[in-house]
Amino acid sequence: MNKDLFINGRYVPAKQTYELYNPYNNQRLGSIANADEAEMLAAIEAADAAFAEMKTLPAHRRSAILNRAAQLMEERTEELARIIAQEAGKPIKAARAEVGRSVQTIRFSAEGAKWMNGESIPMDAAIGGEGRLAFSVNEPLGVVAAITPFNFPLNLVTHKVGPALAVGNTVVLKPAEQTPLSSYVLAEILAEAGLPAGALNVVSGEGAVLGPVLTADERIKKLSFTGSPEVGKLLRAQSGLKKLTLELGSNSALIVDENCDLERCVARAVEGAFSYAGQVCIHTQRIYVHQNVYDSFTAEFRKRMEQLRTGDPLDENTDVSAVINERSRKRILEWIEEARRMGAVVYGGETDGSVIRPALILNADPSSRVVCQEVFGPVVVIDRVTSMEEAVEKTNASRFGLNAGVFTRDIQAAFAAARKLEVGQVLINEIPTFRVDHMPYGGVKDSGLGREGVKYAMQEMSESKLIVVTL
Incomplete structure (x- = not known):
């Protein structure tokens, strides 16, 4: 499946290409455009020119385009799932689930296009404000740059593209080098759905070459990036006063209290630890288990882990x-x-x-990298604790703070932990590897800044303007 650059509503041959291979069997998938700085600038130019039309496109029209795109994606579910399975090495059943979530994300964006609005401000609440009417409106920013990772090559793209288009922005998308195919198909689908030419441009290539073009160009008003903390910090340093959303990963922890539903907890923990070979930002990497249930938890966890089947991502049983x-x-x-x-x-x-x-590690040294860094692989560390307080302390002893899970039947303990945990999201009686596509999502510390989730991404991709009328 060869792919050129998608600029201004059509495919444009690139000066250079690179070969794309299936990570499972090293089978060649196609030749992919490998853009240079000039080609990225052409995409920015197209997006900038298209903004004049996008910002005046009625909300109902933006909504209709996105709804039509969601319908087309749903009709092409199997095709998209096979593309994800081949380019990302993701098991086909997980790839189908990703397509379903992506359809939902675009539909949430379509709904959001209609209800995104400002608020009225009671001016007479302040002395001297009498006789005035004030309200805010939300306006699109302009060109949004999106840089996306390999692990959810369709859904994490839709989390940036859908909200940006719903607000009335235009987009320049730089997908991960390993997983560009699903992004190009998404561009084709949105074009077929009626998106104006230039509103979405897809430019594949090396991040080290193309990232600095996006951060330096003043026509880019917003940068949304999902990837490593090291790259995120570099982009932030280069971006000047551009608006930024950075989702930078984690080493998410699960806390298991002695009085929890152990059977459900183990089943969910195994899923959270090894879904997509642990290559998930909210992968369950650290599990802190109360000493009274530690032996039974680890024994059952190991049993279920060893029942997981490995193999070809296109095999339905993998x-x-x-x-x-x-x-x-x-x-x-x-x-x-x-x-x-x-x-x-x-x-x-x-x-x-x-x-x-899948690998289970017990008695790990707290300074080992499988504990204190982001492993991004099929590895989980289980540690024994004497109390919820100790588990919270160990969870917080991390440079990251994205998601944390707490399994307990003690509601007081659950809320105490939720307040003390230094993370963006706390999931009670759920694993940290849980996300639905309309919830606010983002981290603290080295896990990034800003929030995704359709409504929250739309807010971060728009500008609030206040209008005051003296009556």
């Missing part, structure tokens, strides 16, 4: 498939081995070609 590339595979295995050298007990973690079998 639970865990390849990690995204050889560099990631080597890093994950190195971190597992480091934990073992530092005294940890490791179950699983064997390799089968591009696949790493």
